[in-house]
Amino acid sequence: xxxxxxxxxxxxxxxxxxxxxxxxxxxxxxxxxxxxxxxxxxxxxxxxxxxxxxxxxxxxxxxxxxxxxxxxxxxxxxxxxxxxxxxxxxxxxxxxxxxxxxxxxxxxxxxxxxxxxxxxxxxxxxxxxxxxxxxxxxxxxxxxxxxxxxxxxxxxxxxxxxxxxxxxxxxxxxxxxxxxxxxxxxxxxxxxxxxxxxxxxxxxxxxxxxxxxxxxxxxxxxxxxxxxxxxxxxxxxxxxxxxxxxxxxxxxxxxxxxxxxxxxxxxxxxxxxxxxxxxxxxxxxxxxxxxxxxxxxxxxxxxxxxxxxxxxxxxxxxx
Numbered sequence: 338x339x340x341x342x343x344x345x346x347x348x349x350x351x352x353x354x355x356x357x358x359x360x361x362x363x364x365x366x367x368x369x370x371x372x373x374x375x376x377x378x379x380x381x382x383x384x385x386x387x388x389x390x391x392x393x394x395x396x397x398x399x400x401x402x403x404x405x406x407x408x409x410x411x412x413x414x415x416x417x418x419x420x421x422x423x424x425x426x427x428x429x430x431x432x433x434x435x436x437x438x439x440x441x442x443x444x445x446x447x448x449x450x451x452x453x454x455x456x457x458x459x460x461x462x463x464x465x466x467x468x469x470x471x472x473x474x475x476x477x478x479x480x481x482x483x484x485x486x487x488x489x490x491x492x493x494x495x496x497x498x499x500x501x502x503x504x505x506x507x508x509x510x511x512x513x514x515x516x517x518x519x520x521x522x523x524x525x526x527x528x529x530x531x532x533x534x535x536x537x538x539x540x541x542x543x544x545x546x547x548x549x550x551x552x553x554x555x556x557x558x559x560x561x562x563x564x565x566x567x568x569x570x571x572x573x574x575x576x577x578x579x580x581x582x583x584x585x586x587x588x589x590x591x592x593x594x595x596x597x598x599x600x601x602x603x604x605x606x607x608x609x610x611x612x613x614x615x616x617x618x619x620x621x622x623x624x625x626x627x628x629x630x631x632x633x634x635x636x637x638x639x640x641x642x643x644x645x646x647x648x649x650x651x652x653x654x655x656x
Contacts, residue, residue: 400628410625417629427630429606430613433518437609438586440522441529445578448530449571452537453563467538471531478528482595485524486511489596511597514606521592521607528592529585533578540574541567572653580645587638590615610634 400417402410421427455466473481488495491509500507510520544567552562590611597607599620608616610630618627 396628396631399625400632402625402628404622404624413625417626418633420626421629421633426605427610427613427633430608430610433607434587434589434609436518437522437525437589438583440519441525441582441586442579444526444529445533445575445582447526448533448578449537449568449575451530452534452541453567455534456538456541467531467535470534473528473530474532478591479595481524481528482592485520486596489520512601512603514603517597517601517603517607521589521596524592524596525586525589529582533582536574536578537571540571544570569654573655576645576649576653580642583641583645584638587634587641 399410401412401414403413403416404410451470454460455463455470457463460466489510491497491507491512494507494510496510497507508516510516548566548570549562552566557565588611589609593604593607593609593612594615597604599616601607604612611634614627614630614634617623617630
């Protein structure tokens with residue numbers, strides 16, 4: 338059928354035209370692009386190797402050694418890891434890290450509620466509100482710690498003055514072993530609220546509006562739409578935020594270091610695993626044991642993250 342529609346001359350001309358062979362010019366361009374790609378990757382690869390991969394390998398080697406008081410190290414095998422398992426100070430630090438992580442996770446429902454409020458149509462000054470809530474994310478941890486230390490001050494702090502109005506005698510929040518880790522956890526929730534809020538707003542805005550229109554036609558109210566449409570379709574974002582929050586919480590150091598400090602009587606009851614790593618490696622000079630703590634924490638993070646990815650198949654909806 339096709340040969341009858343095409344004139345014989347044109348068909349012959351098409352047959353006489355030589356077929357293009359795989360030319361060297363196209364192949365050379367591909368090789369050139371490949372070389373440029375390698376050239377652009379080289380600076381990043383060098384920086385990653387020098388500042389990340391090589392120090393990680395050195396740390397892994399040092400975790401099997403014992404450091405002397407005046408430098409130098411000797412191979413001790415798995416002695417540091419045996420000490421990690423039986424060290425009560427590390428177990429206490431791990432428990433403090435768990436408390437800190439759970440408190441930080443409690444900020445996720447707050448972030449979802451805040452995102453839902455700031456995603457409301459017709460809300461005035463919504464950009465200003467979002468900027469205000471996001472401000473702690475771009476603020477230096479030292480500044481955050483300084484402000485909250487003034488708030489938590491047991492004698493002149495705003496928090497205790499507010500409690501005194503109701504006849505409550507507030508404690509010294511950051512120097513009391515019973516309250517220090519919880520006070521730092523509240524600051525962590527406040528610091529991460531804006532970052533999580535932005536992610537949840539993006540997730541809510543990606544939900545098609547047709548779902549809400551159909552639900553409104555069926556008579557579903559605002560709360561029914563939120564729990565029946567928004568929350569199920571927001572589970573991928575919730576899963577991502579949960580994973581990132583847990584990883585960051587398990588590596589908590591700066592707030593504990595800046596707010597509680599090594600001179601506080603509450604530091605032993607509020608230090609996290611990373612702070613213990615700092616105390617052993619920097620303050621006490623036991624680099625080998627500190628390296629073992631670091632890799633034990635790495636194994637814990639990998640295990641928890643793997644469990645989260647395995648469990649997300651049951652509650653995360655991608656469609």
